Amino acid sequence: MEAFLQFINDNIEMIYIVVLMIFVGIELISHVPAVLHTPLMSGANAIHGVVIIGAILVMLHMDPENYAGLAIGFIAVVLGTLNVVGGFVVTDRMLEMFKTRK
Amino acid sequence: METQGLLNLAYLIAAVTFMVGMKMLGSPKTARKGNLIAAFGMGLAILATIFLHDKEVSTLVYTLIFAAIAFGTAIGWYIAVKVEMTKMPELVSFFNGMGGATAALIGLLEYQHYTDSSYKIAMIVAGLLIGSISFSGSMIAWAKLNGTMRKPLRLPSYNVINIVILLATLALAVFIIINRPDSPVYLYALFALALLYGVMFVVPIGGADMPVVISLLNSFTGLAAAFGGFLYDNMAMLTGGVLVGSAGTILTIAMTKAMNRSLSNVIFGAFGDTGGSGEGKTSGGTVKSINPSDAAILLNYANNVVIVPGYGLAVAQAQHAIHELEELLESKGVNVKYAIHPVAGRMPGHMNVLLAEANVDYDKLVDMDDINPQFKNTDVVLVVGANDVVNPAAKNDPSSPIYGMPILNVDEAKNVIVLKRSMKPGYAGIENELFYNPKTSMLFGDAKDSITKIINEVKNM
Known part of the structure; x- marks a missing residue:
C-alpha cells in the first residue's frame, strides 16, 4: 500500500496527463463518421510510432562496446522508423483519395 | 539546462x-x-x-x-x-506490429539497467508484455488478411489453453516485478510467452473480425508506448501512447457496435465457425442466374440504382469499372448511389477509400442508416462482392451467428442483381438466403469482368 501511494506521489503529474489524455482520446474519436475510421486508425497507428523515441534513447545510453546491444537497438530503431514512416505515408495515401472534386 | x-x-x-x-x-x-x-x-x-x-x-x-x-x-x-490500396488493412496491421516489436525490444535492452527500481521494472515488463503480444498478434492478422493463413485455426478448447497461457504469462510478469532477478533469463521467457500468447490470441479469430483485432492491437501498441513514456519520464511518448491507446479502444468499440457484437464475443466467441448453425436453412430455394445483357437492360431502364460494394469489389480491383458504370448510367438519367455498410470490406471505411481511389464522388456514398429507408424506392440493387452485410438471416434467423447485426435491407428493392464468383458463402461462412429470393438474380463471374460486360451492353443501347 505504501509503495503504491509512493508511486502516486512520485508520478502525480504523469498520472494526471494519462487521465486527461484518455478523455481527449475518447472525445476526439467519438464524433467521427465511419468513412474516416480506416484513415483514423492508420493515423493513430503512425502516432504510436512515437515509441521510436524510446529506441533512440536506448541507443544513446548504450555502452558502445556492447555490440549485441547495439545490434538489437539498431533493429528497434529500424522497426520504429518503419512504424512512423510507413504509418504516415499510408495514411496520406488514403487521404489523398478523399480530395473533393469540384 | x-x-x-x-x-x-x-x-x-x-x-x-x-x-x-x-x-x-x-x-x-x-x-x-x-x-x-x-x-x-x-x-x-x-x-x-x-x-x-x-x-x-x-x-x-x-x-x-x-x-x-x-x-x-x-x-x-x-x-x-x-502496396495496392486493397492490401491496406494488412499494411496497417504490419506497421502496427513493427511498433509493438520496438516496444518489446526496448524492454529487453533496458531491463538490466533498472533492476534496482520495482516501479521502472514494472513499466519495462508491461511495455514488453503488451508490445510482444501486439507484435505477434499483428503478424498473424497480417498473414490472415494476406491470405497466407486463411482458415481460423482452433485447437480443441482453445479458450482454456489461451487463458492458461495468459495466466502463466501474467504470473511470470508479476514474479519478475516482485523479485527483479538479475539474470535476464526470466525476461526472455516472458518475451517468448507473450509472443506465443499473441499468436494464440489471434489464430482462432475469423477473418471477418480482423479489423476489430487490428484496431485492438493498435491501441495495445499505444499502451506499450505509454509505458515507455513512464519508463523514461518522456512526455511525448506518454501523451502519444495514451492518446492512441484511448482513441484506439473507442474505435474498437465503435467497430464491434457496427457489427452488433461485443468485444468479448469477438475474442472468445465462435464467429466464423464454418459449419455452424446458419447452414442448411436455405437449401430449399432455387437460384436464378442472369446474363450481362439482361442485367444491362434492367439497369438502363431503372430510375434509382443502388450499388452495394463489398470485399469482392476490392479483390477484383473493380472500383474503376464500377465508377465507369455509375457515370454511364448517370449520363442516361439513372440516379445512382452507393450504399456503404459500416463493416463492408475488411475495415470500416475500406469501401470509401477504395471508391475514392476511383474518383467516385464523396456525396454518392451513403451510410447504412440513411440508405436503408430508400431501398423501397430503388429499382435495382447491384451487389458487388458483398455478402454478409446483405444477409437477411441477420434479421430473420435467431440461430444465425450474425443474427442482430444491422444489415442493408436490399431485399426491399424491386430487383437485386448479385455479382459473385460462385455460391461460396462469405467470410462469416454462412449461407445467404438473399440469393434464393425470387427478386434476386445472380451474375456469376469475376466482378470486374462482369461489370465491363454490362458497360458494353449499356453503351450499345
Whole structure:
C-alpha cells in the first residue's frame, strides 16, 4: 500500500496527463463518421510510432562496446522508423483519395 | 539546462500536434493536413531526442542511429507507396506490429539497467508484455488478411489453453516485478510467452473480425508506448501512447457496435465457425442466374440504382469499372448511389477509400442508416462482392451467428442483381438466403469482368 501511494506521489503529474489524455482520446474519436475510421486508425497507428523515441534513447545510453546491444537497438530503431514512416505515408495515401472534386 | 528546456519544448509541440492532428483526421476536409501536422510533430520529437542532450555519445552510435532511420524510412516509404490500396488493412496491421516489436525490444535492452527500481521494472515488463503480444498478434492478422493463413485455426478448447497461457504469462510478469532477478533469463521467457500468447490470441479469430483485432492491437501498441513514456519520464511518448491507446479502444468499440457484437464475443466467441448453425436453412430455394445483357437492360431502364460494394469489389480491383458504370448510367438519367455498410470490406471505411481511389464522388456514398429507408424506392440493387452485410438471416434467423447485426435491407428493392464468383458463402461462412429470393438474380463471374460486360451492353443501347 505504501509503495503504491509512493508511486502516486512520485508520478502525480504523469498520472494526471494519462487521465486527461484518455478523455481527449475518447472525445476526439467519438464524433467521427465511419468513412474516416480506416484513415483514423492508420493515423493513430503512425502516432504510436512515437515509441521510436524510446529506441533512440536506448541507443544513446548504450555502452558502445556492447555490440549485441547495439545490434538489437539498431533493429528497434529500424522497426520504429518503419512504424512512423510507413504509418504516415499510408495514411496520406488514403487521404489523398478523399480530395473533393469540384 | 538549456538543452533540456528545448527538448521539453519540442516534446510539448509534438504532443500538441498529435492531438490537433488526430482531431483534424476526424473530418474529411482537414484530414490530410492533420496527418501532416502529426507527422511534423513526430519528426521534431525524433530530431530533438537525437540532438538535445548532454551525454557523450560515440560517433559509432550516432552513425548507427542515422543508418537505422535512413534504412527504416526507405523501406517503410517503399512499402507504403507500392502496396495496392486493397492490401491496406494488412499494411496497417504490419506497421502496427513493427511498433509493438520496438516496444518489446526496448524492454529487453533496458531491463538490466533498472533492476534496482520495482516501479521502472514494472513499466519495462508491461511495455514488453503488451508490445510482444501486439507484435505477434499483428503478424498473424497480417498473414490472415494476406491470405497466407486463411482458415481460423482452433485447437480443441482453445479458450482454456489461451487463458492458461495468459495466466502463466501474467504470473511470470508479476514474479519478475516482485523479485527483479538479475539474470535476464526470466525476461526472455516472458518475451517468448507473450509472443506465443499473441499468436494464440489471434489464430482462432475469423477473418471477418480482423479489423476489430487490428484496431485492438493498435491501441495495445499505444499502451506499450505509454509505458515507455513512464519508463523514461518522456512526455511525448506518454501523451502519444495514451492518446492512441484511448482513441484506439473507442474505435474498437465503435467497430464491434457496427457489427452488433461485443468485444468479448469477438475474442472468445465462435464467429466464423464454418459449419455452424446458419447452414442448411436455405437449401430449399432455387437460384436464378442472369446474363450481362439482361442485367444491362434492367439497369438502363431503372430510375434509382443502388450499388452495394463489398470485399469482392476490392479483390477484383473493380472500383474503376464500377465508377465507369455509375457515370454511364448517370449520363442516361439513372440516379445512382452507393450504399456503404459500416463493416463492408475488411475495415470500416475500406469501401470509401477504395471508391475514392476511383474518383467516385464523396456525396454518392451513403451510410447504412440513411440508405436503408430508400431501398423501397430503388429499382435495382447491384451487389458487388458483398455478402454478409446483405444477409437477411441477420434479421430473420435467431440461430444465425450474425443474427442482430444491422444489415442493408436490399431485399426491399424491386430487383437485386448479385455479382459473385460462385455460391461460396462469405467470410462469416454462412449461407445467404438473399440469393434464393425470387427478386434476386445472380451474375456469376469475376466482378470486374462482369461489370465491363454490362458497360458494353449499356453503351450499345
